[in-house]
Amino acid sequence: MLQGIAFYLLSAVAVVSGLLVVTARNPVHSVLWLILAFFSSAGLFVLLGAEFLAMLLVVVYVGAVAVLFLFVVMMLDVDFVRLREGYATYLPLAAIVAGVLLAEMVMISIVVVQGGAASDAVAPAVATADASNVETIGRVLYTDYIYFFQAAGIVLLIAMIGAIVLTLRKKPSVRRQDPGAQTNRDRKTSVEIKGVVTGAGVTGEELR
CATH class of the missing domain: 1.20.5 (Single alpha-helices involved in coiled-coils or other helix-helix interfaces)
Known part of the structure; x- marks a missing residue:
């Protein structure tokens, strides 16, 4: 009973989050909804007994990819108003592609429910007690x-x-490090002992 409630709850959150990723006007909010969708999908993997895939989804996608998306969106000055100018033009093509993908997912779901997803000749590897x-x-x-x-x-x-x-x-104006020169330095070229008078301090010229 608890597994069923958790499954439907996580599935609903994942579907709603996926829709909000596409429909959100703010790109930062889209990335945050994407992170929530990844967490919900990881929870579904845990319910299926695939905890390794759930860990990969959280570590790789949430910890790396989604955070990278978030930083890129926040740092780049992208004119999203200009990007949405052709939304109405490509909407019919996008609807056709979405319909085809939906039909494929429905067909695959029907085949899986009927028990024809896996072939009898190839047995999938299943985790055992050992x-x-x-x-x-x-x-x-x-x-x-x-x-x-x-x-x-x-x-x-x-x-x-x-x-x-x-x-x-x-760029010639950018100073770069030379690892070889830094590694091959000796004490004579890298260390210089200065005689400093007590209470007088060190001037900028002496530091140079």
């Missing part, structure tokens, strides 16, 4: 899907390097 969900996911991920996992890591590494290369700009 192995937790984390251990079961690790075994499947690093045995059956190791090549896909490595390929995804390479793609993310390339994307990270590309983002650094695209955003790195060397």
Whole structure:
């Protein structure tokens, strides 16, 4: 009974939060509603017994992605009034796409309810008393899907390097550190002993 109440409550919060993400006028409020939707989805994963996925959803999406969205929205001076000028123009196309996605989700839900979602030839890995969900996911991920996992890591590494290369700009007016010169410094070039008179202090010229 309590699980049923928690399921319907979290589902309702997730659906309402998802709608408010799209319909909120303030982009900061949209990101906050998105964080609430992530928390509600994590609660649903906990009810399904997938606590590892719930932890990933909170740590990765709420702790990194949503916070990044929030900082980007707050720091960038984006003219959202100008972005909404073409809202009425693209509304029919958006309605068609939303209708297609809704129809697909309804069809998939009907198939799952009828018991045809999983094939009889492929048995999904299920956590047992001897192995937790984390251990079961690790075994499947690093045995059956190791090549896909490595390929995804390479793609993310390339994307990270590309983002650094695209955003790195060397300007002559900006002072940059030289790690090699800092590491190779010795005591003679980095330390200078000054004889300071008691009560006189140190002048700016001496500090330079």
